[in-house]
Amino acid sequence: MIDLELDKLKEECGVFGIYSRQEDVSLFTYWGLYALQHRGQESAGIAITDGSWMDVHRGMGLVNEVFRHQLPSMGNQHIAIGHVRYSTTGSSLLANTQPLMVTYAGGHISLAHNGNLTNARELRAEMEQTGSVFQTSIDSEVFVNLIARSRNHSIEEKIMESLNKIKGAYCLVIMTEDKLFGVRDPHGFRPLCIGKLDDGWVLASESCALDTVGAEFIRDVEPGEMVVIDDDGIKSYRFASSDRRALCIFEYIYFARPDSIIDGQSVHETRFEMGRTLARESGFKADIVISVPDSGTTAALGFSYESGIPFMEGLMKNRYIGRTFIQPEQKKRDLGVRLKLNAVKSVVKGKSVIMVDDSIVRGTTSGKIVRMLKEAGAKAVHMCVSSPPIGYPCYYGIDTSVRKDLIASSKQIEEIREYIGADSLHYLSLEGLRNSVGNVRHEEMCHACFNCEYPADVPCEGSCASNKFVFEERKSQQK
Numbered sequence: 354m355i356d357l358e359l360d361k362l363k364e365e366c367g368v369f370g371i372y373s374r375q376e377d378v379s380l381f382t383y384w385g386l387y388a389l390q391h392r393g394q395e396s397a398g399i400a401i402t403d404g405s406w407m408d409v410h411r412g413m414g415l416v417n418e419v420f421r422h423q424l425p426s427m428g429n430q431h432i433a434i435g436h437v438r439y440s441t442t443g444s445s446l447l448a449n450t451q452p453l454m455v456t457y458a459g460g461h462i463s464l465a466h467n468g469n470l471t472n473a474r475e476l477r478a479e480m481e482q483t484g485s486v487f488q489t490s491i492d493s494e495v496f497v498n499l500i501a502r503s504r505n506h507s508i509e510e511k512i513m514e515s516l517n518k519i520k521g522a523y524c525l526v527i528m529t530e531d532k533l534f535g536v537r538d539p540h541g542f543r544p545l546c547i548g549k550l551d552d553g554w555v556l557a558s559e560s561c562a563l564d565t566v567g568a569e570f571i572r573d574v575e576p577g578e579m580v581v582i583d584d585d586g587i588k589s590y591r592f593a594s595s596d597r598r599a600l601c602i603f604e605y606i607y608f609a610r611p612d613s614i615i616d617g618q619s620v621h622e623t624r625f626e627m628g629r630t631l632a633r634e635s636g637f638k639a640d641i642v643i644s645v646p647d648s649g650t651t652a653a654l655g656f657s658y659e660s661g662i663p664f665m666e667g668l669m670k671n672r673y674i675g676r677t678f679i680q681p682e683q684k685k686r687d688l689g690v691r692l693k694l695n696a697v698k699s700v701v702k703g704k705s706v707i708m709v710d711d712s713i714v715r716g717t718t719s720g721k722i723v724r725m726l727k728e729a730g731a732k733a734v735h736m737c738v739s740s741p742p743i744g745y746p747c748y749y750g751i752d753t754s755v756r757k758d759l760i761a762s763s764k765q766i767e768e769i770r771e772y773i774g775a776d777s778l779h780y781l782s783l784e785g786l787r788n789s790v791g792n793v794r795h796e797e798m799c800h801a802c803f804n805c806e807y808p809a810d811v812p813c814e815g816s817c818a819s820n821k822f823v824f825e826e827r828k829s830q831q832k
Contacts (some may be wrong), residue, residue: 366451366750367392367466368545369435369562370526372582373553378433379424381555386416386435387726389558391610392467393437396450400463403429404530407461410601411450432533434526436465441749447685449491453527457501459508465739467543467558468823470752471521471810480741496525508532509581509590514693516579516592520810522601522749524574526556533582540809541576541596542749542799544604546616553808554582559613573616599799599808601749605790606740607648609710618792621651626789627739627781628655628709635779637707637735641700643667645710645722653709662707667700667726694722702730713769716760720773728772735777741803742766742780748811 367389371378382399397419398411408427412419412570415438420495436451438777448802452465468474476499481487485498489769499515500508508529522542527534535556537545548555548568555568563570577593601608604615611621642664644653646734657664706726722733742761756762760769783803787795801807 360558362506366439366465367437367558368465368467368524368526368556368564369558370433370465370528370533370535370556371431371550371553371566372555373550374431374584375552376550378430379426382433382435383416383420383424383554384565385557387447387618388562388610389437390416392558392608393439394437396447397432397436398450398465399425399435400465400483401425401427401430401433401451401530402461402463402530403427404431407450407454407463407528407530409454411452412449415445425754426437432528432531434465435527436462442470442697449489451491451493453489453493453497455497455501458754459511460530461503461507461623462497462500463527464493464497466496467524467545467556468522468538470495470519470523471748471749472519473521476518485763495519496523510683512536512579513590513592515765524558531583533681535574535582536592537574537576537578539577539593540597540799541595541616541797541808542599543627544600544609545574546615547571547574550666554587556580556582559609559615561613564612577599578718593801598797599749600797602749602786602798603712603740603751603802604791606758606786611651616793616797618790624651624711624739625655625658627786628652628657628793629659630655630785630789631709631737631739631779631781632656632707634782634785635735635737635777637737637777637779638662638708638731639705639735641665641667642707642709643701645692645708646670647712649708649739652711652737656707656709656737665697665700667697667706667708667731668722669695669697670696671695694725696729696731697724698729703732705735706731707735707737708775709737709739711738712743712829713738713760713773714743715758716769716772717757719775723774733776734772736770736775736779737779738778739786740781741783741800742769745802745805747802748807749801749809751802783796794796804819 354763369385379401396413397416400409408425411424414784434452435564452463454463465528473495476495500511503511503514505511523538524543524545525536547562548563549571560570572609579590581588598675605623606803609620613620640658642653644650
């Protein structure tokens with residue numbers, strides 16, 4: 354048995370929001386979160402309001418597990434927001450689930466966040482010195498406190514003031530008793546789009562969630578933009594500008610669903626083109642092309658199309674297990690439920706095989722798969738990766754290892770090939786990757802995990818860098 358997720362970057366979170374006077378907003382949010390389940394499997398939550406009060410239901414596990422018995426409900430509910438989580442700041446605990454819901458002098462507010470605030474440590478320390486109390490160990494609560502502390506009159510002004518104090522990667526959906534807000538950081542690290550229903554509006558991390566609830570895609574929220582939705586429709590505010598847009602390239606490589614369109618570019622078309630480029634760059638010849646399902650499949654099909662080598666299902670994943678509840682800590686992952694992957698012996702036996710996957714993070718899982726294919730009778734395994742080597746951690750909402758745990762940070766490609774036991778290994782070049790994303794200029798993408806060119810401030814080097822447990826460790830040190 355092989356846990357496929359041990360050697361993958363983890364998908365930050367997914368957010369959803371809806372404003373409608375006619376639809377069952379709780380049910381629509383449930384459907385929307387189902388469509389975004391791939392972005393986070395640790396916990397899920399839905400918050401709703403009827404204009405005077407709010408309710409929230411959150412729990413650990415997948416969407417269907419958290420809401421197995423009942424959805425949150427109240428009369429005249431017309432706004433809802435939802436969240437699926439993979440923790441990038443704070444432990445995987447019920448207290449850290451979202452949406453967050455608080456009551457303050459201005460009323461009730463609920464928030465769902467996708468990303469990482471790179472200055473959350475400093476902001477939280479300042480607020481604690483002046484008496485703020487925190488109930489969680491996640492950076493999202495810092496932003497809620499900023500809103501509550503603002504002395505501006507309108508909620509729009511409070512949020513805008515707070516946005517100008519935070520740094521890093523964030524897409525936010527925020528709900529008050531009568532308004533729905535959508536916010537995207539000035540660099541646009543994380544995606545957020547707008548959809549239209551007959552009588553309302555939808556916000557979602559990916560367009561596939563709009564399709565699920567029957568909303569018409571209108572546009573993406575622009576970097577540095579805040580949209581406000583109420584009974585009067587939708588308004589747009591520009592709270593910041595940036596010299597550089599920097600959408601995370603891994604949205605196209607792995608995170609997003611293939612049927613989504615992000616910033617005008619089809620995810621499926623991008624991955625297919627990555628596979629075609631891999632075929633041209635590598636020049637590998639073999640009997641068959643296979644993929645590591647499911648994330649490597651589209652690129653493998655592109656490789657097959659370009660090379661003329663037939664694609665076959667040489668690896669089978671038990672899809673009834675799916676991407677089950679994944680704990681973020683290594684110890685828990687090793688003890689948890691494993692995703693099962695098996696070689697199709699009749700397909701690979703006696704064959705020279707090209708195996709396509711989207712990335713290699715630690716190299717442990719890739720080595721197990723190569724060994725499994727050879728034990729099933731594969732004559733040779735040539736591995737192709739539809740991204741460049743990952744040598745640097747991400748600070749913008751992806752749970753990457755510290756740099757020393759990234760195999761490409763300490764090993765050359767030939768050393769990695771030897772480590773995983775492949776007969777050949779080819780990574781997609783950075784130029785090939787950039788050229789595969791047709792409608793988005795490479796200057797508007799973040800490739801920092803490949804080339805260390807970070808487009809925005811990152812945390813200090815050393816013990817606090819890329820440390821999602823920073824607030825918990827501070828609390829422990831204070832005892």
